[in-house]
Amino acid sequence: MNGSEPLSQLKLIPYAEFLKQGRLVAFPTETVYGLGASAWNPEAVAQIFAVKGRPNDNPLIVHVNSIDMVKEFAETIPPRARLLMQKFWPGPLTLIFKKKAGVLDAITAGLETVAIRMPDHPTALSLIELTGALVAPSANKSGRPSPTKASHVTEDFGSSIPVIDGGECQLGLESTVLDITVNPPLILRPGYISAAQIHHHCGFIPQEHNESKSENATEAPKSPGMKYSHYAPKARVYWLYDVDMGDSSDRRGFFSAGKNDLIITHTPKGAENIKAGRKRIHYHGDYARMARELYDWFRKADHDNHTGIGIEAFPKDIESISSGEPAGALINRISKAAGVR
Numbered sequence: 001m002n003g004s005e006p007l008s009q010l011k012l013i014p015y016a017e018f019l020k021q022g023r024l025v026a027f028p029t030e031t032v033y034g035l036g037a038s039a040w041n042p043e044a045v046a047q048i049f050a051v052k053g054r055p056n057d058n059p060l061i062v063h064v065n066s067i068d069m070v071k072e073f074a075e076t077i078p079p080r081a082r083l084l085m086q087k088f089w090p091g092p093l094t095l096i097f098k099k100k101a102g103v104l105d106a107i108t109a110g111l112e113t114v115a116i117r118m119p120d121h122p123t124a125l126s127l128i129e130l131t132g133a134l135v136a137p138s139a140n141k142s143g144r145p146s147p148t149k150a151s152h153v154t155e156d157f158g159s160s161i162p163v164i165d166g167g168e169c170q171l172g173l174e175s176t177v178l179d180i181t182v183n184p185p186l187i188l189r190p191g192y193i194s195a196a197q198i199h200h201h202c203g204f205i206p207q208e209h210n211e212s213k214s215e216n217a218t219e220a221p222k223s224p225g226m227k228y229s230h231y232a233p234k235a236r237v238y239w240l241y242d243v244d245m246g247d248s249s250d251r252r253g254f255f256s257a258g259k260n261d262l263i264i265t266h267t268p269k270g271a272e273n274i275k276a277g278r279k280r281i282h283y284h285g286d287y288a289r290m291a292r293e294l295y296d297w298f299r300k301a302d303h304d305n306h307t308g309i310g311i312e313a314f315p316k317d318i319e320s321i322s323s324g325e326p327a328g329a330l331i332n333r334i335s336k337a338a339g340v341r
């Protein structure tokens with residue numbers, strides 16, 4: 001991936017042994033680096049929550065390399081799931097199944113469902129071949145941006161966690177999470193795979209989860225992890241608009257962007273709005289690259305002591321951005337980072 005060769009199975013053996021002994025190992029996937037633990041080892045799974053500082057009610061995604069492995073965790077595989085797996089796996093789509101008896105409660109946070117995905121990365125797939133299924137949340141301390149490079153993992157955990165270096169992750173944003181235990185299926189977390197792509201390839205239209213609505217609801221949140229603030233650098237993240245936005249903490253007009261802030265634009269108009277002499281990155285409509293680099297900029301901004309990160313707001317009508325672009329996922333992650341303070 002990305003020019004860096006996948007590690008041979010031979011080189012992965014020591015890491016696999018570590019995992020089989022119940023230790024944690026970080027490894028690359030196409031989305032972000034995962035913090036892996038054997039899915040059948042309760043102590044190893046408990047370690048994940050401990051080292052990340054992850055709340056116990058935030059369930060983990062099981063990573064597999066075959067449909068047979070899905071059967072170890074899912075009670076049944078509905079026809080719709082087969083179709084989705086056929087079209088999108090290996091890839092950045094996590095499916096929520098009814099869980100099979102025996103799946104560790106810590107993985108599912110006590111829910112009756114389990115989240116499963118097959119990563120599209122040769123190193124991850126070979127590792128799972130050696131170890132069996134791995135649970136693997138993003139390999140960052142809870143609340144920090146997800147790691148898209150091996151160095152990000154070391155930044156959060158020092159040398160205490162071995163990291164398999166696979167270079168920069170190709171996609172850079174976490175997977176789409178789709179609940180197929182409900183009808184119609186429900187997107188719990190937007191990602192690279194959009195509702196439009198699912199509709200196009202599988203013939204049904206998934207519902208899109210309205211987070212703000214569910215936050216006020218009395219029922220338990222459908223995707224417990226989504227209630228936590230994620231993806232946040234120390235610098236204040238805010239949206240940049242063409243017009244004066246008054247005194248809002250998460251949105252500003254281009255002209256009131258902080259002088260020492262890092263500015264990220266993605267349209268020609270946005271690039272024009274920001275004059276030379278300040279730190280700026282222009283993506284000119286390359287949303288795939290913007291997604292790949294976003295979390296790296298979040299971390300770099302902190303290293304370079306930027307107090308803020310201003311990101312050009314997306315047009316309301318994001319339909320104008322072609323399907324297959326991760327605009328929806330970008331908006332979701334940036335809004336979360338901006339909503340933190």
Ligand code: AMP
Pocket residue numbers: 058059060061096108111113114115136137138174177188189222223224225226
């Ligand atoms: P992370 O591994 O940090 O990318 O987070 C995993 C995401 O998957 C979180 O948002 C979890 O809430 C979600 N998730 C995992 N298992 C389930 C489940 N059984 N039901 C709903 N959401 C889940």
Ligand code: MG
Pocket residue numbers: 137138146
């Ligand atoms: Mg995470």
